[in-house]
Structures are given as C-alpha cells and as structure tokens.
Amino acid sequence: MISSELNPEGNEFILQLADRILAFNATQPEQKRITWYGANYLLTFDADEYERLYQSGFTGGWFDITALDDQNACAMRTPYRNERLIKNLRIYAEATKRQIDLRQRPEDSGSGTPLPAGDGRDDEIVRWTMFLGNPATTIETIRNTLHAANQQGLPGLFDECGIIGITRVFDYEGLSESQHPSIYSVAPDMKRTGYQQLLPSFAFPSALLEVYSEEEIPEMFDHLAETYLSKKYKRTRCWLGFVQQNATVKSVSRWTRELSKFKGIQMGSRFELDKIAVKEYQTLFQEDKSNSDADKMAMEIVDLFVSASLNAFPDVFESLDLPNTTEALQLLTPYELAVIAFNSWELIEGLPAQIREISPQWKHDLLQFCVCAILYRFNILALPKYGNFFIHKQPINSAIQEKI
Numbered sequence: 001m002i003s004s005e006l007n008p009e010g011n012e013f014i015l016q017l018a019d020r021i022l023a024f025n026a027t028q029p030e031q032k033r034i035t036w037y038g039a040n041y042l043l044t045f046d047a048d049e050y051e052r053l054y055q056s057g058f059t060g061g062w063f064d065i066t067a068l069d070d071q072n073a074c075a076m077r078t079p080y081r082n083e084r085l086i087k088n089l090r091i092y093a094e095a096t097k098r099q100i101d102l103r104q105r106p107e108d109s110g111s112g113t114p115l116p117a118g119d120g121r122d123d124e125i126v127r128w129t130m131f132l133g134n135p136a137t138t139i140e141t142i143r144n145t146l147h148a149a150n151q152q153g154l155p156g157l158f159d160e161c162g163i164i165g166i167t168r169v170f171d172y173e174g175l176s177e178s179q180h181p182s183i184y185s186v187a188p189d190m191k192r193t194g195y196q197q198l199l200p201s202f203a204f205p206s207a208l209l210e211v212y213s214e215e216e217i218p219e220m221f222d223h224l225a226e227t228y229l230s231k232k233y234k235r236t237r238c239w240l241g242f243v244q245q246n247a248t249v250k251s252v253s254r255w256t257r258e259l260s261k262f263k264g265i266q267m268g269s270r271f272e273l274d275k276i277a278v279k280e281y282q283t284l285f286q287e288d289k290s291n292s293d294a295d296k297m298a299m300e301i302v303d304l305f306v307s308a309s310l311n312a313f314p315d316v317f318e319s320l321d322l323p324n325t326t327e328a329l330q331l332l333t334p335y336e337l338a339v340i341a342f343n344s345w346e347l348i349e350g351l352p353a354q355i356r357e358i359s360p361q362w363k364h365d366l367l368q369f370c371v372c373a374i375l376y377r378f379n380i381l382a383l384p385k386y387g388n389f390f391i392h393k394q395p396i397n398s399a400i401q402e403k404i
Contacts, residue, residue: 001038050095075136
C-alpha cells in the first residue's frame, strides 16, 4: 500500500483494510491469496491486532525506531519514550514469532483460512530496525541503547536487526558550511561525489564522524546490530575456521596431555592421545570450512578445552572477571562480556594483558585460546575504538554479577 503511513490517527482504518483482504483471500485458491505491505507506526498495536494483520497476509512495514534513548527521542521529536517503546517491541516480537510458527504449522492457526505462505527468507525471521544514524545520535545515544536493549532482553527476541546509519539531507534545512565536508551526494552513475544540491545527498551523524571514519561507521553499525541487538551472531560462528586459525595438531595434543594430568578432569575417550585421535586432529586441520561435521567436531574440541580450563584454572578466569563455570558462562550475554572486557581488562590487541605473564608456555597458549574462544563465541571485538559504548562510571551492575 503506497502511503506515508496507514495509522496516524489510530488503527481502525488499517484493521478494516486487513479484514477486507482476509475476506478476499478466503474466496481465492491458495496460490492466488495475496500478501501486502504498508508503513505504520509500530507502537499502537496490541497482540490481538497484530494477529488480525498477520492473518490477512500482512508482511510488515514499520517506521524505524531512532534509538532506545529518551534524550535522542526527544531531540528527534518522536511520539514515544523508552517505557512505551520497549513494551510494544516485546508485543511485536512475540506476535511476529507466533505468526512464523503458524505459517510453519498452518493446521494450528485456528482459522478457516490458511495463512498466506511467506515468499522469502525475511518472512521466517523476527526482525527490527533502528535509525541510529539520525542526526542526534552520539556515543552516549548508542551506549544507552545497548544498555537498555540488554537490560530488557530485547536481543534474544530478534533474529536480526537492521540499522540505518545515514540521514538524507536537503538544502532547505539550512546546512552550515561546517557540515558540508561530511555530506556526500550520489551521482546518476551511483558513484559518490561532493555535496551538490541537485543530487540525492546523505550524511553520517556529525558526533560519530568525530570518532569514526565514513568507512568505519557502517562496519560499526553492522557489528552492533549483529551482536548486541539481535541473535544473528549465533548463525555466523565457524568453529572449524577458529580452531584452524588458533591451534595446531601439536598444541591440541599438548593441551590434552597436560590437562589429563589434573585430578578430576576427564578429557573424554574421543580425545585420548592415541593414534586414532591424532589422525582425527590432522584430518580436522585439513578440512574445508563448509564441512558441517568437521565444524561440529571443532566446536566440541573448543567446548572441551574451555570447560577443562575453567575447572583447572578457575583463579585465572576470576582474575579476568569472567565466569569460572561452564553454566555461568552460558548465562552471559555479548553486552555483559563487552562490559567486562572494556571495564576490567588491560587490552593488548583485543586480549587481556593479564594473560601475558602466565607460564609455562603451554598454559599461556591454552588460556589465550580459551579467552579467544569466549570472545569469538559472543562475537566480541575487544577493540579500543568500541570501548566507549561499554565504559561505565559505576562497577558492573549487581544483576550481572549475580547472574554470573
């Protein structure tokens, strides 16, 4: 539906439209039932209204949220604040997930009309979008957004998050001369050029350009969306590649042999140092990264070493403010791990400097491997340029400590 929005004065019109499309679909054979899309304000639907929309074949269309930050919302003159926004995001995520489940199990829909099937991958994920590239965005806006999202458990509700990182600018907005260097225009051949009033023109938030380059801002937003605002990072882990990059047959064999000497630590029969196991290791390091079985074995090896190291060297993990049990590690979120890393570690090339003093060498290498594995599992880029998003004046909050 081509529109500026369908529900600026309430939901009556869009719900009547949905009911009429539902009635139309009921008269059509399955292959001719339609789906539809239109722009709406997200924050005015309850769970039953979402169900009426989705039953009619509605596939989405929401105005982007500027941030989870009330000061940013005020600056952007949005008609909502965090309390209302977060409540409605939960309703939206739960309602969308229910419709995906019903499409996969149409016999449970409870209506006489089967739901229109999705025609693409986006129909099978719960996704939200943010306009974090709005002109009022600052480092603090992003910091507050990540904190609020984690505190409310929002990343666990969404399979993906999309972030719009640039703003369309117009000459009538009275742009100052100081803004011009940060604005680029797009020529007819789709190449960027300097600011020209007659061409579509865009700009990144000026506050972010003080810290990041134009190339770094989209990379940073992609990382935040994948890691701290959705579950997408879980689908991007390649454990085979991780093992091949961070270990060798020799180191794996040495770590297994040394850990086996610790009382109460069982390395498991599959990983005993016999000829079969060594041959498995050698084969593993030669495998192609597309081999799912090899990737599963690599993940098992990583889990084995992390678990055994937690048992063998709990004091090291405690000194890093990391959980010292496998169970506690599983409760950690990417955001909480980033807070720990940027607030508690002296970082050297993305790793805690505390590991540098550990000896003997095999123990140093094993613990470095395990910390790398924990960071990789949660997709944490412990880079100084991202630290400002996670630095807090107060110690890590007690809720995180209690959970860990």
